[in-house]
Amino acid sequence: MNPPADSLQVALADDQALVRAGLRALLQQQGIVIAVEADDGGSLLAQLPDHPVDVVLSDVRMPGVDGIEALRRLRARGDATPVLLLTTFDEPDLLLQAAEAGAQGFLLKDAAPEDLRAAIEAVAGGASLLQPVSTDPIRSRYRYHADDAPKERFSEREVAILRLLAGGYSNKEIARAMFLAEGTVKNYVSVILEKLDSRDRTRAVLKAITLRVI
Known part of the structure; x- marks a missing residue:
């Protein structure tokens, strides 16, 4: 069944094909449209000018241009699209780097599906999620x-x-x-x-x- 016309448009970036496929299926089941899909930060940056989205959902650790560097370049060129960064690493340094680079959210990959959906909706609405890792x-x-x-x-x-x-x-x-x-x-x-x-x-x-x- 096609998602409603007013569904959120998301750009998804992850270098692992299986992880990306899993996230794509999960988000599509929740009515979220994957408008851009990339396997690294460079590809993500190249596609976004032609495919505006509501939220960028990106892995932090990717070869080449990683999620945080892609975020820095996105902000440097004046693109304020909300960015939600995903990681499997519970590392406080990453939270600080992501926040200083201009991320609206930072979420561990083992978050529950409903938490991921809520996080995407929150950052799309202008909110920030700053406490997703252990304090x-x-x-x-x-x-x-x-x-x-x-x-x-x-x-x-x-x-x-x-x-x-x-x-x-x-x-x-x-x-x-x-x-x-x-x-x-x-x-x-x-x-x-x-x-x-x-x-x-x-x-x-x-x-x-x-x-x-x-």
Whole structure:
């Protein structure tokens, strides 16, 4: 059965043919259209100008141009298409590299099918998924940052908002979930960024993990 006309259009990149075929079948079963398919980052970059998509779903580790390098080149040429990176490696360094390169999401390949679908829908809608890997390795690897970081106290409401930020919720969604005005949430986010000495949400969430705030 053909997917509905308003289905999400996705570009799929993975160097392993069997993995790519499995992901293609899984996504098509959920009504997602695979508009671009590539076996490396170079092929992905070459196809995207002629085939605009809603989300790029790419493996991180590929020979030649890997997922993170493809993402960097995509952003360098002004393409803001949301990118969701997949990996089998639970490595905190990759999360940081992906976030700094401009990824909207980072997901382990053993995620449940419904989680993958939800992640694609979330990043297509403008959200970010910043906590898909275990947080303990991040805290351990970057503990030296936390030792020198300011440890201002966070209120329970600020911690709750930080957790929602880590889940990719927008200010409007946070306001709805916490029964607050959107302007109030915006003020809370500004205070949180200031307390964490961070210039954006991604860095604030990563620093909050390191400091064990969330």
